[in-house]
Amino acid sequence: MWNPEIESMPREKLRELQLKRLKETVDLAYQNVPHYRQKFDQMGLKPQDVKSLDDLAHLPFTVKTDLRDHYPFGLFAAPLKDIVRVHASSGTTGKPIVVGYTREDISTWAEVMARTIGMVNTTFEDVVQVAYGYGLFTGGLGLHYGAEYMGATVVPMSGGNTKRQIMLMQDFGTTVLCCTPSYALYIAEVFAEIGVPRESLKLRAGLLGAEPWSDAMRREIEEKLKIDAVDIYGLSEVIGPGVASECLCKEGLHICEDHFIPEIIDPETGTVLPPGRPGELVFTTITKKGSPVLRYRTRDITLLIDVPCACGRTHIRMARVMGRSDDMLIIRGVNVFPSQIESVLLSISHTEPHYLIVVDREKALDTLEVWIEVSEDLFRDEIKGLEELERCIHNEIESVLGISVKVKLVEPKTIQRSEGKAKRVVDKRDLPKKQEG
Amino acid sequence: MAVKQISVFLENKSGRLAAVTKLLGEKQVNIRALSIADTSDFGILRLIVNDPDKAHKALKEGGFTVSATDVLAVAVPDTPGGLAPALAVLEDAGVNIEYLYAFVAQRAGMAMVLFKVNDTERAAAALTKAGFSVPKPEEVYSV
């Protein structure tokens, strides 16, 4: 553990610290950022109305478009002379989202990154190869500063150039690899292709993130690279990587709660949901000085796990991100995320299943059907076996979603693919389009 | 001893069986025996062909979900009750039969029956010892 005092802090003390910092941040945002002041004024709120952590639920949300609308520096809470670095997210449309870091923010980031890197028991004796992209994207520099702060030996490779990555991995004795999970798999393929003897590597762990992945993919990476692979989570709007990361228990990512307060909300109503219920992840930064955000809606779907973790850390965990809130379906009043169904299928099949979720309405009642293509992996030469498979998928989905479902086994290539990617949901109900927000 | 059977997953809708036979016909694969087990939604088509490897490859390339399964062929007299003694032998040997079906073609008053059992080796040994003819795979493929 990089910072045992904080990471295993009693929750009562942690909450006290959070409240103190939340009040400071709300005050800072209100005083220095016109956008926040305006929103508070409109709602008749004053910073001193925040008296307990529960009051957070009364504060206004911040959404991606708020950040985009104030391009480039409109949401900064510190004057530009105090901003020592900017990062930007790659906007798919139009202007990017820009975040500014004060000197203090940069050290906060290095601290939370060191905790992330420390999740796999990394010390100053490790050689950490950073294969995330360097630049405006927060991945490369985030990991870099964290590893350097810890005192590890940093190899700032950035992405690509795989054969060179592998050569340096062998020559420098890299022990920890930081990259996206898909790149880790690609490296494993190249290992096999050029025949790298495993003994020539000291690699023991991977800090993988910046894209969605699954436990099936983790198993594959761990088997092929013979490492521990943990999930790391972050987004530049909040700070970059370092927001949350998995310990070696690999059962959810610990959130650095002394810097970021998480909430899970119903994406439709905005209501805060209790731990264990899936919904949209919302973050409030409580120490950032450059670009603080209040109740930032990440659009990522996950759930919070408030059961104590075997590793001894007291900070709450979030489950692996299950999908995007934009993908949510409401079936018979229940929020359903396609990713919940996907994870059930992944747990049953060894390979990525092709499936289709068909939602329809019969006599004013919503119906849910899940079609699954029977791959060789799932195929049994006995009706009994196939019926058992059908029943197993059916029961698992029902227990996860809490609503009834019809499972249909279909032949390969039944489900339409567009541009190589399968369409996952067909909603035949005639529902009004969701408002873009 | 084991005969290679090709099993294909099919949805229970019209034209699927025809699609398989057409594809195999185009690849010059001859079907020696077939059986279908199904529910209201899907079925398993089981085939004995003259060239199992070729059929497997062709069906897989044709986008079907295919698997190969070992089954046992046994020649029994084509008379009423002709199958019963063979079943008795298997039961005595403690072999479980998962399913069975018969060849359409027959030779010299004998019917050929295909057994899917939990232990092909043991079943073959018991049947041979009891005097049943257990044809070699090559013989079965070319019936």
Ligand SMILES: [Zn+2]
């Ligand atoms: Zn833990």
